[in-house]
Amino acid sequence: GQQVMQIPQYQHVQEGEDFTTYCNSSTTLSNIQWYKQRPGGHPVFLIQLVKSGEVKKQKRLTFQFGEAKKNSSLHITATQTTDVGTYFCAGTGNQFYFGTGTSLTVIP
């Protein structure tokens, strides 16, 4: 069945470095959502993208939906220790699926 794949699975960065996680689907998605889960916490909805090529920003976070609506990315500029956590994408193709997540560690 349709799945949403995310890479990388883990990422360690020095505080102040940038970070990007990628989400890929084998089928066209009608929308893509991004969530953040802090260690020991629960996923929190960040944003939804629906248009081809759409780009949205939330402070240091930039979210992009690919032109073909099969991929998406989340980019964090100048990471901070508060950015630590697992970032999940979730997309609607034939069904709605969560990606496998990217665990971000920020080294002070």
Place this chain on the structure above:
Amino acid sequence: DGGITQSPKYLFRKEGQNVTLSCEQNLNHDAMYWYRQDPGQGLRLIYYSQIVNDFQKGDIAEGYSVSREKKESFPLTVTSAQKNPTAFYLCASSIATRQGAFGYTFGSGTRLTVV
């Protein structure tokens, strides 16, 4: 404040025992969901409900059961038929009945351990 409340936060189950996880929301959301999360893995859908007195199986429904007698409540029972129940269970709700149409609000989760 509106939100989703899951209880208990931690639950220990003996082999062969059924346990029920509680999920209550006061967001007036129509749709509710149960997900299972295993260490280092994503979220897998167990059951979902789009309306009171109706629910559908997700990808990993075997060994689980649910009910939706009230809009606010969607309890999950982990039965003895579930072979590997140790996991983090997350309840979610959404204002839209179509899966993924709008963002999900998650509860704080229940960590279930088989002893």
